[in-house]
Amino acid sequence: MTSTAQRLAVIRGTVPPKRHNARTIAALTGNPGCTRRAVLDGAGVDKPKLAERIGYPARFGQSRFAITRGNTFEAQVKADGGTELLRLVAQRLGVPVPQRADWTDLGGADDLPDRQERSRRALTATGPDAALFDHPLLGLDVAGQRVHLEPDLVAARLGGRFHVVEIKSFPVIDGQADPAKVAAAAIQSAVYVLALRELLAAEGQDPQLVSHDVVLVCPRDFANRPVASLLDVRRQLLVLRRQLDRMARLDVLLANVPPDFTADPGADPATLTAALRTVEAHYAPECLAACELAYFCRAEARDHTGALGRPVREALGGVEEVSEVLALATGERAAEPERAEAAALLRAAARLRADALAGNPA
Amino acid sequence: MSTLRALAKAQAVAAGVAQPVATVRHLHLAERPLVLVPLALAGEANAPLAALVGTAPDAARLLIVPQPRNRDQRFRFAAELAAVVLPYLAEFLTVSEAVPVDRGRDVRHRYADAPQLLVPNPAGVTFLRLFGRSTRFRRPDGEHPVHPDVPLLGRWLTFFAERAEHPGSSALVAMTDALTLHWATGQSSVEDQHLPALLGWIDPPVGSTGAQMAARAEDPTLCPPAGPATDPDFDNRVLAPAIAAYTGAEDDPAARAAAYVALERVLRGQLAPTWELMWRGVGLLRALPPGARVAGRWDGDKDAFTGHVEHLDAGGGPQPRRDGAVAAAARLHRWERALTSYAVQRAYDDPLVMAEHRLTGEAFVGDVTLADPTRVDDSGRRPVLRPRIQVVTTEPVPVPVGTTLFSPARPAQKAKVVFLTPAADGKTELVLELSGGMGRGLTAPPGTVPEVGERLCLTTLSDGFLPAGAFPAPEETPWTHGGPPASTADGDAAEDWS
Numbered sequence: 001m002t003s004t005a006q007r008l009a010v011i012r013g014t015v016p017p018k019r020h021n022a023r024t025i026a027a028l029t030g031n032p033g034c035t036r037r038a039v040l041d042g043a044g045v046d047k048p049k050l051a052e053r054i055g056y057p058a059r060f061g062q063s064r065f066a067i068t069r070g071n072t073f074e075a076q077v078k079a080d081g082g083t084e085l086l087r088l089v090a091q092r093l094g095v096p097v098p099q100r101a102d103w104t105d106l107g108g109a110d111d112l113p114d115r116q117e118r119s120r121r122a123l124t125a126t127g128p129d130a131a132l133f134d135h136p137l138l139g140l141d142v143a144g145q146r147v148h149l150e151p152d153l154v155a156a157r158l159g160g161r162f163h164v165v166e167i168k169s170f171p172v173i174d175g176q177a178d179p180a181k182v183a184a185a186a187i188q189s190a191v192y193v194l195a196l197r198e199l200l201a202a203e204g205q206d207p208q209l210v211s212h213d214v215v216l217v218c219p220r221d222f223a224n225r226p227v228a229s230l231l232d233v234r235r236q237l238l239v240l241r242r243q244l245d246r247m248a249r250l251d252v253l254l255a256n257v258p259p260d261f262t263a264d265p266g267a268d269p270a271t272l273t274a275a276l277r278t279v280e281a282h283y284a285p286e287c288l289a290a291c292e293l294a295y296f297c298r299a300e301a302r303d304h305t306g307a308l309g310r311p312v313r314e315a316l317g318g319v320e321e322v323s324e325v326l327a328l329a330t331g332e333r334a335a336e337p338e339r340a341e342a343a344a345l346l347r348a349a350a351r352l353r354a355d356a357l358a359g360n361p362a
Numbered sequence: 363m364s365t366l367r368a369l370a371k372a373q374a375v376a377a378g379v380a381q382p383v384a385t386v387r388h389l390h391l392a393e394r395p396l397v398l399v400p401l402a403l404a405g406e407a408n409a410p411l412a413a414l415v416g417t418a419p420d421a422a423r424l425l426i427v428p429q430p431r432n433r434d435q436r437f438r439f440a441a442e443l444a445a446v447v448l449p450y451l452a453e454f455l456t457v458s459e460a461v462p463v464d465r466g467r468d469v470r471h472r473y474a475d476a477p478q479l480l481v482p483n484p485a486g487v488t489f490l491r492l493f494g495r496s497t498r499f500r501r502p503d504g505e506h507p508v509h510p511d512v513p514l515l516g517r518w519l520t521f522f523a524e525r526a527e528h529p530g531s532s533a534l535v536a537m538t539d540a541l542t543l544h545w546a547t548g549q550s551s552v553e554d555q556h557l558p559a560l561l562g563w564i565d566p567p568v569g570s571t572g573a574q575m576a577a578r579a580e581d582p583t584l585c586p587p588a589g590p591a592t593d594p595d596f597d598n599r600v601l602a603p604a605i606a607a608y609t610g611a612e613d614d615p616a617a618r619a620a621a622y623v624a625l626e627r628v629l630r631g632q633l634a635p636t637w638e639l640m641w642r643g644v645g646l647l648r649a650l651p652p653g654a655r656v657a658g659r660w661d662g663d664k665d666a667f668t669g670h671v672e673h674l675d676a677g678g679g680p681q682p683r684r685d686g687a688v689a690a691a692a693r694l695h696r697w698e699r700a701l702t703s704y705a706v707q708r709a710y711d712d713p714l715v716m717a718e719h720r721l722t723g724e725a726f727v728g729d730v731t732l733a734d735p736t737r738v739d740d741s742g743r744r745p746v747l748r749p750r751i752q753v754v755t756t757e758p759v760p761v762p763v764g765t766t767l768f769s770p771a772r773p774a775q776k777a778k779v780v781f782l783t784p785a786a787d788g789k790t791e792l793v794l795e796l797s798g799g800m801g802r803g804l805t806a807p808p809g810t811v812p813e814v815g816e817r818l819c820l821t822t823l824s825d826g827f828l829p830a831g832a833f834p835a836p837e838e839t840p841w842t843h844g845g846p847p848a849s850t851a852d853g854d855a856a857e858d859w860s
Contacts, residue, residue: 059582061594064602066405171407173492174683222407222496285550302573308371309550315368325372345721349369352717356385359713 004144004251008043011257013264017044020147025140026187029236029243030290034282035253037291040263042143042250047292049265054273056299058292070169077167077217077226078154082132084226085154085165089215090130092228095159098130107135107150116148123155123162123196124203131157132165138195143247151192162200162210164192165217172218172227182216182231189214190236194244212237256280285309317342364718367546375548378571380563384544385714387650390532390660392478394418395644396450399482399636400489401629402590403430404597408492410439411592412629415446419641426629428608428622437508440497444511451477451518455671461661476660476667479522479534480644482557482588482636487526487536489590494519498680513680520681521670529697530659530704533666537643544650549576556580557588557639565646586632588639593632600628653711655825659704687843688836695831706823710770716819720757725821728755728792735811738804747804749796749811750780753818759790767794767820772810774799777820794820 018024020041028041040047051058077085081103090097106119119136133156138149154165166189170181193214197207212234220227258278262271276296283297284306291297301307303322319325319342327333328343329350335343370381394417401411412426423446427439457474481487498516500508525533542554547563553576554560562575579585582593592601604625611617685693709716709725719725732752739748759782761767767777781793800806812818837846 059580061598063404063592063594063597065403065597066594069405169405173407173495219407285552288552303375305368305372307550308368308375308548309363309552311363312368312371312550315363315365316372317365322372322375325369326376329369329372345365346369349365349721352720353366353369353714356714356717357382359385 004254007254008143008250011039011043011261011263012045013262014266015046015049015264018046020044020140020142020149022149022151022188022191025142025147025149025191025240025244026184027290028142028247029187029239031282031284031287032243032246034280034287034291035256036276036279036281036293036297038247038250038253039257039261039279040293042247042253043263045263046265050263050272051292051296053265053267054269054276054296056293056295058295060292066169073169073219073224073226074167076224078134082134082154085217086130086132086156088217088226088228089156089163089165090158092215092230093158093163093213098158100130102128102131103134104131105134106137120199120203123199124205127157129157129159133157136196138192138199140191140195140198140244142244143250149191149195153189153192155192155196156215160209162196163213163215164189164196164210165215166192167217167226170218171221172229173221177218185216186214186231186233187236187240189216189231190233190240193233194237194240283307317345319346364721366714366718366721370546371548374546374563374572378548378573379566380545380547380572382544383546383714384650384708384712386653386656386712387647388543388653388656388708388711388715389535389540389647390478390652390656390663391644391647392475395478395480396447397480397637397640397644398486398490399588399633399640400486400493400590401592401633402489403427404592404594406430408489408496410436410443410493412633413439413443414630414633414637415443417450419638422634422637424626424630424633426626428625429605433506437497437500437512440493440512440515441509444509444515447515447518448511453477454667472664472668473671474664476533476664478532478663480640481534481536482640483538483555484536485555485590486588487523487534490519490534491523491526494521494523495683514674517674517680518670521666524681525663525666527697528662528666529701530707531663531666531700532656532660533663537640540647541643544647547576548572557636557643558585561639561642561646565642586635588636589633596628596632604628653708655707655711659707662700686836686847687839688833691843692831692833695833699828699830703825703828706825709821709823710773710825713819716770716821719821719823720819723758723760724823725819726755726757726759727817727819728753728757728790730812730814730816730818731791733811733814735806735813745804746797747800747806749800749806751777751794751796751812753792753794753820754785755790755792756788757790759792761822765822766824767822768824768826769812769818769820771818772799772812773825775810792820 031037048058082101086101087097104122106115106122115137116139119138122133123136132154134154135150136155138151140147140149156163156165166185168185170178193210193212196210200209201207212232214231214233216229216231217226219225261275261278263275277300281297281300283301287294287297298307304320305313305316305322305325306320316325319328319339324333325346328335329346331347367383370383374381396415396417399414401413403409403411409430410427411430412424414422414424416422425439425442427435429435454473454475454477458471459474460469460471463470481490494516497512498520500513500516502508502510522534525531538555538557538560541560541564545564547554547560549559549563556579558579559576562579563572566572566575582595586596587593608618608621608625611621709719716725720727730751731754733749735749737749738745761779763779763782765779767779769775769777775796775798777794777796779792780795783791785791796811800810834840839846
């Protein structure tokens with residue numbers, strides 16, 4: 001065990017590391033500047049439990065209606081040995097629709113090493129030109145740990161190339177879908193593309209055999225008929241790779257973390273809160289939708305301009321604390337030289353605001 | 363985000379209550395708006411679950427869909443909603459007004475007032491847009507017949523959703539947008555999308571701060587979400603068993619009626635708090651005096667309403683799924699013009715909005731120190747009245763000589779910068795030559811030329827006429843843009859339904 005792994009184990013405490021999945025890995029790319037998040041996620045800390053323990057429970061519930069709908073749609077698309085899915089994918093990629101396809105379900109309750117081996121063998125073996133692989137087990141190195149991904153996805157091999165096929169139950173209406181949901185699907189698919197490429201590369205095959213064009217299958221309009229769209233995930237791959245590289249250098253971040261830092265959900269809440277405060281966070285309102293610890297970080301950042309959103313902070317000349325903004329605006333506090341420009345702007349803004357609110361003619 | 367607005371947010375954090383960012387109301391508020399609070403079923407493609415709708419706080423009508431996945435029930439909901447919305451729209455078809463056109467040589471008629479829809483948030487607007495899309499192509503005959511009002515409702519909802527994208531329109535307004543246009547809270551714009559939290563900041567009860575109220579508003583058990591998305595916990599613990607009870611009681615009319623009443627009760631419980639908040643929002647907005655140019659923009663909504671009524675009366679078809687190239691370009695052009703004019707008009711109407719432009723150097727305020735109201739320029743073919751004034755300002759004036767400036771006090775008048783000289787104490791002296799807005803003679807009527815001692819706001823922003831662009835007819839769409847569009851015949855009724 002390396003020293004970094006040991007430290008992470010200490011931080012995590014008595015509980016086993018939380019498994020990553022494509023969604024959590026994708027979420028890592030959300031706020032790359034946040035050390036607190038990098039350390040906690042790197043250590044595999046159970047953040048929902050941690051947040052609850054310190055009194056800031058996360059709200060990431062999922063409606064059972066949404067889950068049911070997702071499962072129904074996926075089952076429908078994968079029905080009949082994937083005949084319909086194959087047709088959709090082939091048509092979208094512009095290749096002739098094969099007569100039949102080889103459907104390999106790599107899922108199952110077997111133990112992990114066996115499944116991994118089966119997936120590796122199936123995906124790297126030469127086989128029929130048209131092949132679909134359901135539930136492949138993939139792996140990725142995250143913060144020095146091997147993370148297993150068990151996607152509900154299908155890898156399609158058509159015309160000699162692999163395409164990641166992601167089935168999502170949000171609708172595409174008149175060719176348009178909810179941009180936030182598409183963005184989330186794109187970054188998740190990028191995780192799979194990366195994992196598939198690593199798998200091929202490890203076997204000495206060309207990683208570029210895995211296309212950066214992901215096939216997204218969604219219900220069309222208001223009905224249940226599936227429609228396939230192509231998503232280019234090259235940008236997401238870059239972001240992901242950069243963030244994973246950063247996590248691989250966790251030891252650098254850990255150097256600034258106090259040696260007794262713990263995030264063990266079993267520990268005393270006061271200890272946990274005090275410990276968390278020693279590791280710097282980088283809260284932004286976007287965290288609320290992505291990180292289980294966001295409510296804690298928000299409360300901590302309450303008097304910071306960053307908590308109001310990055311555009312607000314920028315418009316305030318990058319001044320970090322609300323109290324400082326107001327002190328500079330009223331002229332109570334003299335600005336340091338590097339803040340002189342921001343201070344002048346804030347003073348002018350305060351004067352103009354007061355002027356207009358006092359009802360002076362403009 | 364302007365620095366002025368950002369500063370207001372910082373002040374809101376310190377004060378514990380939202381701060382005004384407008385001194386007048388920048389949108390039209392109808393006497394009797396139709397308030398609509400929709401809920402959708404999670405996971406489905408815009409499947410309606412329930413709605414509270416009505417034109418007065420004590421006149422809420424609850425519509426529910428007991429089995430939201432059932433196609434027939436969805437369209438029954440649409441028909442019920444149509445039975446509320448269409449009569450409301452019809453109320454505006456009785457009184458017309460004459461509008462002079464062609465420089466007063468002719469008149470045209472339009473409806474004297476127009477309907478206004480209010481929803482809690484932008485997601486509510488999206489819900490109506492998609493609900494309009496899912497209903498406007500339906501047919502009262504054929505394979506899956508619907509009530510004849512359903513496609514009509516769809517076309518109207520589409521009309522309102524399209525107006526909502528038109529800058530400055532008040533035909534369909536999201537309450538959170540309307541409120542954040544006038545107040546800055548001490549939370550981020552993401553959190554401002556939550557109506558209970560936003561109102562908690564704007565109007566906290568005595569003894570509480572905005573931050574406390576916003577924190578309380580985040581607990582879905584105390585404060586249900588303002589829709590259309592429901593609280594997942596509510597879905598799992600309350601709604602799913604209630605729907606299952608209704609579905610399970612298929613063969614027992616008494617049990618079914620009881621289950622229906624139970625569903626109504628839980629859904630009303632989720633909707634009623636938002637309904638109250640909507641009317642509180644209306645009250646807060648109503649307390650602000652309307653801006654001078656709000657009525658002019660509302661005239662645009664009346665024109666659009668009249669135009670759509672005429673389109674329907676003439677047997678026009680439903681709005682297409684997607685605009686053709688020409689229609690899309692024309693629409694974009696309209697929006698750009700409306701956006702520019704809306705920004706300028708708000709600044710003209712409101713010194714607090716103008717202050718944002720003063721901060722960025724697009725406007726300044728100065729005192730008139732000299733005025734020559736009788737100056738006539740006779741260097742041209744015929745003499746013209748060109749008074750000159752001198753203005754002294756302490757604000758920076760980053761414009762070159764020759765720039766044309768405008769003043770909200772006299773919007774028809776242009777002021778050309780003739781001289782610009784820095785004076786003592788960091789002040790700037792400007793000599794301006796005036797033209798326009800002074801009648802046709804060679805003597806300026808009283809009040810049309812600023813007098814010595816008047817405090818004047820001058821800006822580069824112009825609320826002048828913006829000429830409309832020229833676009834080809836759709837059938838003359840150039841090949842670069844895909845050529846003339848194919849027929850837009852649509853057979854959407856055949857869609858499979860879950």
